[in-house]
Amino acid sequence: MQIKAWLRTLRPPKENAGTARSVLAAGGCLLFGVLLGVFAKWLDNLSLDSTVWWMRVIERLDLGNVFSSFAVWLLLALTIAVFSRTPVKAAVHTFLFFAGMCAAYHLYSVAFSGFAPTRYMMIWYALTALSPLLAVLCWYAKGKHAVSIALDALILAVMAAFCFSVGWLYFSLNGVLNALFFAAAALVLYSSPKQTAIAVATGFLLSFPLSRVLPT
Numbered sequence: 001m002q003i004k005a006w007l008r009t010l011r012p013p014k015e016n017a018g019t020a021r022s023v024l025a026a027g028g029c030l031l032f033g034v035l036l037g038v039f040a041k042w043l044d045n046l047s048l049d050s051t052v053w054w055m056r057v058i059e060r061l062d063l064g065n066v067f068s069s070f071a072v073w074l075l076l077a078l079t080i081a082v083f084s085r086t087p088v089k090a091a092v093h094t095f096l097f098f099a100g101m102c103a104a105y106h107l108y109s110v111a112f113s114g115f116a117p118t119r120y121m122m123i124w125y126a127l128t129a130l131s132p133l134l135a136v137l138c139w140y141a142k143g144k145h146a147v148s149i150a151l152d153a154l155i156l157a158v159m160a161a162f163c164f165s166v167g168w169l170y171f172s173l174n175g176v177l178n179a180l181f182f183a184a185a186a187l188v189l190y191s192s193p194k195q196t197a198i199a200v201a202t203g204f205l206l207s208f209p210l211s212r213v214l215p216t
Helices: 002-010 019-045 053-061 070-082 087-113 118-141 146-163 176-188 193-210
Strands: 164-167 170-173
Touching: 019 087, 070 087, 070 118, 070 146, 070 176, 087 118, 118 146, 146 164, 146 176, 146 193, 164 176, 164 193, 170 176, 176 193
Parallel strands: none
Antiparallel strands: 164 170
8 A cells, every 4th residue: 555655656657548449559569560560561561663763752761760760669559558547557558559460460471471570570479478567667757756866767768779780889870769858758758958968868779789789
């Protein structure tokens, strides 16, 4: 009971939205993941023709590589988790999102690409298994507490490691979209100017050692 009360000081959950809305939200997260999984694999298989205008847009934005990176998926999962009404719903919604994405991507590969990327998908399945716990941490990062600031910094450190080229003696952009992903993550986590400034600065500092261990 004391732990539950302490967690409420980090960020109190919102009132229950009702069974129907809860089921609809969970189903929406699953469907969203399925659609993006199909879209990501479709991009992998797409042969770009620069004479077609919408293909030029995809090529210019480099969407194929964008949706092959961790950054965009982490941003989407962070957004889903943070804006869920409770930490439990954050865990459920994020798990369903990743489960839908992984299943759709894997099945599309088997059905339309003629191979099963099992070894590659194991990374994503592991992330899916861990996603409920990570989503709860992300949900509490939206609070206004010292613990929330620490969580903000860790999340932004991970985002920086994936969005930028980071090393002990260098730091550079990996394209405009990745910079926007990082800015969007900071905006999603925003609670106050001071908290965000501390989290961003600390996150950048932590990204240097993290970049040595993360599969960026």
